[in-house]
Amino acid sequence: MRRNIAVLASGSGTNAENIIRYFREKDSARVALVLTNRQNAFVLERAKRLGVPCVWFAKSDWESGELVLSTLREYEIDFVVLAGFLARVPDNILHAYPNKMINIHPSLLPKFGGKGMYGDRVHEAVIASGERESGITIHYTNEHYDEGGIICQQKCPVLPGDTPEELAQRIHRLEYEYYPKVIEGLV
Template identity: 60%
Template sequence: MQKNIAIFASGSGTNAENIIRYFQGNKTIRVSLVVSNKPDAFVLQRAERLGVPTCILTREQFARGGEVVELLRGRGIDFIVLAGFLLRVPDELLQAYPQRIVNIHPALLPKYGGKGMYGDRVHQAVVAAGERESGITIHYIDEHYDEGTTLFQATCPVEPDDTPEQVAQKVHALEYEHYPKVIERILLGLEAD
């Protein structure tokens, strides 16, 4: 039985594109929808170019939750992947998809997580703190920012002279390598790591 994924993204969509490409041709897992809260998000063009349907929902529609759940159920969505999605996921959606919504965070949670900690802000904080290691955390989401059950972590070194941009490059490489594989293992019922 095929599993249908919806990817939620707010920006450029490099992780979303990587995930879509990873599952192209897969007989049991398919990216069936890309949802964004921003009509000008480049992720929408990436998805359309790869033949994946897209949908734009406003901040208000997300906040209400019921419209999102109805849309996803109507499209037969089994699993939700957050890939640079910057809105809080409403409780209605969490309840409709328990343990079926994953996120990737560009640091080793519980460090450098929480509201407002995303993208370059995280890498800047890691460098400013003098950390010698960073990485990614893939986790289920819950009602608190970056506090859901951790499924997988991978690390990379942070050199003393690394800039936040250099740390970001290392972290992006980990995201591209691991996020699709972890999603696949979850959907196939295998251990994430």
């Protein structure tokens, strides 16, 4: 039976697009829905262009979670994937998807995680700290930012003189390669 995946994203949606494309030809699962908390998030355009239903919810809807949860149920979502989603997931949604909701973080957790640590902020902190490696962490989502059980980590070097943008490029390559494969293994 083909599983239905929902992708939650807040930004441009490159990871969401990569995941949608990956599952297009798979029998195991498909991206059936994209949800966002930002009305002007470019992920909405990407999803529409790829024929995936997408819905924007206002901040108040995310805080209560009821309308979001009913939409997930309406689309018969089996598994939830966070891909650059920059809001806290309400407890009622977390409890509806125990061990069926994952996130990707652009560092080797537990380092450089937590509220407010995303995107270039993470890469800047990694470089400023003098770390020699960084990477991605794919983990289960729980009530605390970036503290769910770790599923997978992949590493890349931090090179002398790296800019946050250069490090981000290596991180994105890891995300695009590994995130869809890990999702497929879990669904």
